Amino acid sequence: MLYYAIEMLGIVAFSISGVLTAMEKRLDPFGIFIIAFVTALGGGTLRDVILGVEPVAWLVNPSYMYVIMGSVFLAVILRKHLRYLRTSLFLFDTFGIGLYTVVGLEKGVNAGLIPIMCITIGTISACFGGVIRDILCNEIPIIFHKEIYATACVVGGICYFILDLFPINDQLVFAIPIVVVILIRFLAVRFKLSLPSLYKNAAQG
Amino acid sequence: MLYYAIEMLGIVAFSISGVLTAMEKRLDPFGIFIIAFVTALGGGTLRDVILGVEPVAWLVNPSYMYVIMGSVFLAVILRKHLRYLRTSLFLFDTFGIGLYTVVGLEKGVNAGLIPIMCITIGTISACFGGVIRDILCNEIPIIFHKEIYATACVVGGICYFILDLFPINDQLVFAIPIVVVILIRFLAVRFKLSLPSLYKNAAQG
Amino acid sequence: MLYYAIEMLGIVAFSISGVLTAMEKRLDPFGIFIIAFVTALGGGTLRDVILGVEPVAWLVNPSYMYVIMGSVFLAVILRKHLRYLRTSLFLFDTFGIGLYTVVGLEKGVNAGLIPIMCITIGTISACFGGVIRDILCNEIPIIFHKEIYATACVVGGICYFILDLFPINDQLVFAIPIVVVILIRFLAVRFKLSLPSLYKNAAQG
Numbered sequence: 001m002l003y004y005a006i007e008m009l010g011i012v013a014f015s016i017s018g019v020l021t022a023m024e025k026r027l028d029p030f031g032i033f034i035i036a037f038v039t040a041l042g043g044g045t046l047r048d049v050i051l052g053v054e055p056v057a058w059l060v061n062p063s064y065m066y067v068i069m070g071s072v073f074l075a076v077i078l079r080k081h082l083r084y085l086r087t088s089l090f091l092f093d094t095f096g097i098g099l100y101t102v103v104g105l106e107k108g109v110n111a112g113l114i115p116i117m118c119i120t121i122g123t124i125s126a127c128f129g130g131v132i133r134d135i136l137c138n139e140i141p142i143i144f145h146k147e148i149y150a151t152a153c154v155v156g157g158i159c160y161f162i163l164d165l166f167p168i169n170d171q172l173v174f175a176i177p178i179v180v181v182i183l184i185r186f187l188a189v190r191f192k193l194s195l196p197s198l199y200k201n202a203a204q205g
Numbered sequence: 206m207l208y209y210a211i212e213m214l215g216i217v218a219f220s221i222s223g224v225l226t227a228m229e230k231r232l233d234p235f236g237i238f239i240i241a242f243v244t245a246l247g248g249g250t251l252r253d254v255i256l257g258v259e260p261v262a263w264l265v266n267p268s269y270m271y272v273i274m275g276s277v278f279l280a281v282i283l284r285k286h287l288r289y290l291r292t293s294l295f296l297f298d299t300f301g302i303g304l305y306t307v308v309g310l311e312k313g314v315n316a317g318l319i320p321i322m323c324i325t326i327g328t329i330s331a332c333f334g335g336v337i338r339d340i341l342c343n344e345i346p347i348i349f350h351k352e353i354y355a356t357a358c359v360v361g362g363i364c365y366f367i368l369d370l371f372p373i374n375d376q377l378v379f380a381i382p383i384v385v386v387i388l389i390r391f392l393a394v395r396f397k398l399s400l401p402s403l404y405k406n407a408a409q410g
Numbered sequence: 411m412l413y414y415a416i417e418m419l420g421i422v423a424f425s426i427s428g429v430l431t432a433m434e435k436r437l438d439p440f441g442i443f444i445i446a447f448v449t450a451l452g453g454g455t456l457r458d459v460i461l462g463v464e465p466v467a468w469l470v471n472p473s474y475m476y477v478i479m480g481s482v483f484l485a486v487i488l489r490k491h492l493r494y495l496r497t498s499l500f501l502f503d504t505f506g507i508g509l510y511t512v513v514g515l516e517k518g519v520n521a522g523l524i525p526i527m528c529i530t531i532g533t534i535s536a537c538f539g540g541v542i543r544d545i546l547c548n549e550i551p552i553i554f555h556k557e558i559y560a561t562a563c564v565v566g567g568i569c570y571f572i573l574d575l576f577p578i579n580d581q582l583v584f585a586i587p588i589v590v591v592i593l594i595r596f597l598a599v600r601f602k603l604s605l606p607s608l609y610k611n612a613a614q615g
Contacts, residue, residue, distance in 0.1 A: 051465050052462075052465050111469075117470075131546070140437075141546060144435075144438065144445070150440050195440060196439070197438065198438075198439065
């Protein structure tokens with residue numbers, strides 16, 4: 001139940017991040033909806049297609065679609081106030097990433113994959129919605145050059161498998177990595193951390 | 206038979222729209238062919254992959270490929286005359302969209318999906334070929350910001366399910382939504398209709 | 411064994427070409443890794459998804475991932491020396507393309523597809539990693555407008571099916587098309603051949 005609530009909050013946050021990106025590009029209402037849709041569901045769709053789990057989750061459970069529709073509607077109506085909501089959005093988004101990572105991980109485990117592949121699948125689940133959003137908006141995906149995002153997912157994934165070695169309650173093995181992903185994201189954004197640059201004059205670039 | 210003929214005309218129209226976009230970007234002959242190919246078959250491929258219907262249709266029925274090859278060949282040969290054909294092209298394209306929408310819808314129905322998901326699948330079938338075309342050509346997909354296109358598919362889809370509630374001949378349930386999609390597209394283009402803009406100075410933008 | 415070694419060299423070459431493209435765009439280390447990953451495995455993943463062979467190969471065999479990680483690590487460390495390695499890289503890359511083409515072809519044959527579709531699948535396997543790389547880096551895919559690349563794959567594929575008509579050793583039917591692909595690529599690059607242009611002032615363009 002809590003799990004489901006957090007997942008839906010993640011969908012809301014991802015949808016709104018899609019709406020914000022789409023409105024910067026001045027897309028029409030339908031374009032905005034599509035971008036919100038792929039941001040929220042693109043990562044999970046790619047995950048399911050790569051794993052061969054079809055039809056994909058959102059086709060058989062319409063609540064994802066309804067939540068996206070509602071979020072887009074609200075975000076468009078309240079578009080002038082969205083900047084005041086940035087903090088709460090960041091919160092949802094970060095919860096969403098943490099949760100998507102671990103949900104992806106567990107789908108990988110259930111498919112019998114080895115840990116490194118489960119982490120890959122978890123990271124794809126959490127990050128590729130945003131990647132497809134940026135490609136559709138004709139931008140280089142932001143996670144490739146600006147933010148600590150995927151790195152948080154990978155660390156969360158490693159954490160999951162380390163915890164799994166110990167005789168710990170399953171719910172903690174599920175919850176702690178989510179907290180780890182969220183913490184890393186928070187600290188990274190709070191202290192403006194990014195991955196070390198490989199380019200000399202990157203500071204000016 | 207008529208069904209098949211219209212589908213192939215749709216393939217022709219989509220291929221030629223791909224050739225036109227690719228030539229604007231000055232791609233080489235192979236690039237032009239690929240763009241035509243994804244424009245014509247990208248939407249259907251994405252539909253089949255999401256539904257888990259594999260191998261995808263064009264792999265087992267080569268006539269799609271032959272029709273695309275012929276269309277590309279003719280379009281490249283006649284490239285200087287294509288502008289005179291714009292009206293007929295628009296006609297084919299619009300038929301193609303209408304038909305693809307309903308074909309996608311019915312694939313969704315056969316897969317046991319609920320109406321809203323069938324409409325989503327139908328819209329993806331009809332529109333995502335053009336989306337992939339524009340992404341490969343490094344443009345923001347035109348359907349996200351310029352034309353009433355996907356909206357026509359959605360309305361056609363709703364129409365299909367309304368008709369389905371009544372004791373009407375199956376062929377009419379199939380045909381009327383196609384006509385609806387075509388009509389909306391025609392009216393939208395004829396009267397330069399677009400979705401309402403969310404941006405104040407969009408008229409100048 | 412030789413087969414496997416060449417495939418891994420292909421992965422190395424594709425990864426490094428991904429690193430080079432990603433570094434030109436000044437991506438961060440994680441972005442560089444992702445680009446290398448999709449360049450090396452994107453074509454094969456698309457092939458497997460279209461054919462319905464899931465989970466895709468790299469999910470169940472982690473050696474692909476390890477080879478990519480190693481290649482990216484080395485390429486980043488040695489980034490200042492990579493230009494001296496361009497010749498060897500081109501060599502690997504060309505071997506990789508030849509091999510990927512024929513591996514893709516044979517997957518098509520095993521799936522019971524007709525020759526033209528097998529050639530399509532082989533070309534997708536060899537070329538679409540690079541296409542996805544360029545899209546993620548916000549460029550029009552280079553193979554659509556600059557190099558003879560896909561054409562070499564198509565010719566190699568045709569060669570495979572011609573050889574298959576004769577009572578020749580299976581290993582030769584496998585090896586000769588690879589050599590053909592490599593030869594065409596070499597000659598094209600050596601003599602700066604490209605597909606005929608359809609545009610009048612393309613030479614200046």
